[in-house]
Amino acid sequence: MASVDRSLVEGLPLFAGLTPEQVDRMLQEAQSIRYAKGTNVFQHDEEAHSFFILLHGHLRVFKLTPDGQQVVVRFVAPGEVFGVAMAIGRTTYPATAQAVVDSIALVWPSAAWPRLVATHPGLAVNTLQTVGSRLQDAHTRVVEMSTEQVERRIAHALLRLAKQSGRKVEAGVQIDFPITRQDVAEMTGATLFTVSRVLSAWESQGLVAGGRQRMMIREPHKLFLLAEGLPD
Amino acid sequence: MASVDRSLVEGLPLFAGLTPEQVDRMLQEAQSIRYAKGTNVFQHDEEAHSFFILLHGHLRVFKLTPDGQQVVVRFVAPGEVFGVAMAIGRTTYPATAQAVVDSIALVWPSAAWPRLVATHPGLAVNTLQTVGSRLQDAHTRVVEMSTEQVERRIAHALLRLAKQSGRKVEAGVQIDFPITRQDVAEMTGATLFTVSRVLSAWESQGLVAGGRQRMMIREPHKLFLLAEGLPD
DNA sequence: CCAACTCTTTGCGCAAGATCAAGTACGGTC
DNA sequence: GACCGTACTTGATCTTGCGCAAAGAGTTGG
Known part of the structure; x- marks a missing residue:
């Protein structure tokens, strides 16, 4: 795959605290993949083979109930990390991510996560913040739906x-x-x-x-x- | 404070992958505090001075809406970590934790978190799993409330x-x-x-x-x- | 340009639950 | 053991928003 321009990913929360060299090394392991509008980046219950950063476009992340109803979990905007199932201890994705417009994402194999985290402990800390703020959002939503x-x-x-x-x-x-x-x-x-x-x-x-x-x-x-x- | 018996905390998810010596060292920095039934361990919007592991008892974690309605976020059972506001990038607690029976918790100052994480990178990874599974729960709840x-x-x-x-x-x-x-x-x-x-x-x-x-x-x-x- | 589709609007009836209003029972205290 | 406060029950009524039906309005494609 063509190497990724660092300017695209500088300043992303995931990389906070990493040196430019460390970021470069991580980028070398990533692919950049294009997803046409309407296609799924990953699907509910599929094995969590990769994790991602959205570079361009927008994704709709949703869950499907047994009777076929969809519930939108969130929309992903450029710059956000998504599909970090492996990091939170899952082996499959808990939801489906679908491109609502033509989109491009950086993709790492999930298998690389443990090694990346071991090499760059800041990754776990940064991801913890991201997941934490999503937890906040989810709780806010629960409160809203309750009251x-x-x-x-x-x-x-x-x-x-x-x-x-x-x-x-x-x-x-x-x-x-x-x-x-x-x-x-x-x-x-x-x-x-x-x-x-x-x-x-x-x-x-x-x-x-x-x-x-x-x-x-x-x-x-x-x-x-x-x-x-x-x-x- | 009296030192804490290691047998009480061995096998807790937070400490997974740490050596007994590392756990001991962490325990030396903790206090063990008793909370009488009905008292608050911490309150919504209060500065997040500490994080905790519940050793004994049960807590009720809830949010309060502007018009005074309570929404229960979760109950905390013995062995669980709670109050990790600092780790997820907050300076205040997002909810109130109240003892529903007389309870005992291990308490660390939040200020120690960055150092603890730097010394024991496994902490961030373990906490990420915990927070991740709470995120799952919250999403499950959103789906249930929606459908x-x-x-x-x-x-x-x-x-x-x-x-x-x-x-x-x-x-x-x-x-x-x-x-x-x-x-x-x-x-x-x-x-x-x-x-x-x-x-x-x-x-x-x-x-x-x-x-x-x-x-x-x-x-x-x-x-x-x-x-x-x-x-x- | 027309067909087929998808997204959206709007009306009507109905049901799940909320709200309000009494009560009843249980536990703890003096 | 009498009292009090808190938790719980149950009934009657009302409202919100759902379910369904049918039609309107953009969009895409032949």
Whole structure:
């Protein structure tokens, strides 16, 4: 594989505290692979052969229930580590990662992880921070699902998307990958129908905009107030 | 502080891969502290001054919403590490840990963590596994809350409690710390009333038993079928 | 340009659970 | 042993959001 330009990965949290030489050495072991829109980077229950850093594009990570329902765990944005199943002590992936647009990732074989960690102890520490912050997110989501009603959950989900993958434009904050109402439903534990109704209402109030697979937040602050359940 | 008997902590996941001497050295830096039933080991948003291993007792870890609702994050059983806020990159605790019975924990100052990790890289790796498996749990819970109705969520919650803190007795599996219907409600995102109704129904079917703050599963397998939504 | 598809909207009826309102039983204390 | 507070039960009512149906609107491709 062609070697990877270091500038692409400098400053990534995973590599914090490593010397440029160490980073170079790690990069030499990585491949860079392209995933066409709609393809799966890995699948639920598949053997965890690799771990990744997303260089370009966006992924949708979801779980499938026995009766075929999907639940979106998160979206992966460029720069993030994903598929670290091996590091957290699993032998298979706990979810499916699917490219929502054409994407490129750096790929290491999972088998290299123990050696990499032994050589660069900082890797474990950095990964611990990453996994820890995902744990925070998951708990936040549990709290929201336990105590908030749909409208506020949807508001929180959109704000999180905006924060993670929002692009500021004149008219507001644009989510910079295609996302359906169904996706939002699967992030919030609501139905497609309910999400559609809520978004329609917000659109007519000028809070958000966006048609088919497009989502833009026009009034982030008002949406925030709504998410927190504060008076208008 | 009195020195801690090594037999109490041998075989704990946190210490996996450390030599007995290394464990001894770590123990010398720990205090063992007693927490009376009902007291808080640490509180939400408090500075994360320490991290812990529970030696004896049971803790209830919960978050508080702005409007005062509690959501139970998990229960801590003896042998588990908790309060590792610092390790996952926080300066404050993200939740409150409260002793549900008189409890004893080993306590290290958070400030010692970076040095301990530098000396024993295995610590970071082990903690990563622990945090990773909590992340799994949290995601499982999100999936359950998104796709299952209350009855099945309650069944899953009880099964998880039984697995983690169940004591097998002749008549079934006894949860070996006091737990209220309110607690179960706060674990499942249901109301006290709904939980009470469901448990009453199960009790009359002989599925579970237990009165005030007592919970015992008499038919684990039937409860499992119910949790998975399988026919009788 | 039309066909086929996917995504989205909207209306209507219904059910799972929440909320409210009494109560009852259990344990601990003086 | 009487009292008190906390946990639990049970019933009646109300609301949120789901399920389903049907149709509208972009998108892609022949």
